[in-house]
Amino acid sequence: DIQMTQSPSTLSASVGDRVTITCRASQSIGSWLAWYQQKPGKAPKLLIYQASSLESGVSSRFSGSGSGTEFTLTISSLQPDDFATYYCQRYHSSSPWTFGQGTKVEI
Amino acid sequence: EVRLVESGGGLVQPGGSLRLSCAASGFTFSSNAMNWVRQAPGRGLEWVSAVSGSGGSTYYADSVKGRFTISRDDSSNTLFLQMNSLRADDTAVYYCAKDQWVGATGLGNYWGQGTLVTVSS
Numbered sequence: 320d321i322q323m324t325q326s327p328s329t330l331s332a333s334v335g336d337r338v339t340i341t342c343r344a345s346q347s348i349g350s351w352l353a354w355y356q357q358k359p360g361k362a363p364k365l366l367i368y369q370a371s372s373l374e375s376g377v378s379s380r381f382s383g384s385g386s387g388t389e390f391t392l393t394i395s396s397l398q399p400d401d402f403a404t405y406y407c408q409r410y411h412s413s414s415p416w417t418f419g420q421g422t423k424v425e426i
Numbered sequence: 427e428v429r430l431v432e433s434g435g436g437l438v439q440p441g442g443s444l445r446l447s448c449a450a451s452g453f454t455f456s457s458n459a460m461n462w463v464r465q466a467p468g469r470g471l472e473w474v475s476a477v478s479g480s481g482g483s484t485y486y487a488d489s490v491k492g493r494f495t496i497s498r499d500d501s502s503n504t505l506f507l508q509m510n511s512l513r514a515d516d517t518a519v520y521y522c523a524k525d526q527w528v529g530a531t532g533l534g535n536y537w538g539q540g541t542l543v544t545v546s547s
Contacts, residue, residue: 406471411533414476415487415488415532418470420470
């Protein structure tokens with residue numbers, strides 16, 4: 320199975336900071352990579368799909384890049400509402416469709 | 427507006443069974459694959475199972491294969507997860523998630539609020 324590894328596990332940041340989270344796949348997954356945001360007690364929310372496509376209604380502060388085995392999620396200017404846990408997930412080609420272990424963005 | 431509402435969670439003893447339901451509205455249910463994703467307390471997300479829009483194809487994580495069965499009833503817009511031989515490590519919040527396509531891909535673009543399953547004696 321393809322493993323997804325995120326770094327860092329925890330990230331301390333301040334409002335206004337530019338934040339970057341990395342996700343690595345154990346083998347090439349093309350651009351079949353999604354990013355989700357999850358707040359405590361809430362369901363995950365899709366932010367980015369196909370590595371760099373912004374889901375409808377999601378703030379343009381969020382952007383994704385990468386292909387193959389290395390991907391990044393960037394928040395251009397961190398806002399108070401952005402403090403949450405972020406997950407990458409590979410999807411599309413042959414299950415299981417694994418998630419990364421998560422990155423908690425905290426103050 | 428897309429809405430997914432899970433139900434059926436609760437406390438069950440090890441070795442027991444439970445059937446989860448997910449009532450869908452706001453989209454053409456038969457046109458989308460559906461997924462179950464779970465999250466153990468304090469842990470990350472784990473994709474569990476998926477069913478294609480036609481219902482003809484099903485997919486399972488190795489951790490639940492042979493114990494869980496996913497199904498759908500397009501006449502009532504409802505997704506199910508039959509869980510048998512439950513173990514303590516199945517304890518989690520279970521989310522249903524609408525797939526972006528009719529064929530299952532694992533990508534959830536809408537999620538329910540989740541239902542908690544606790545396996546304990």
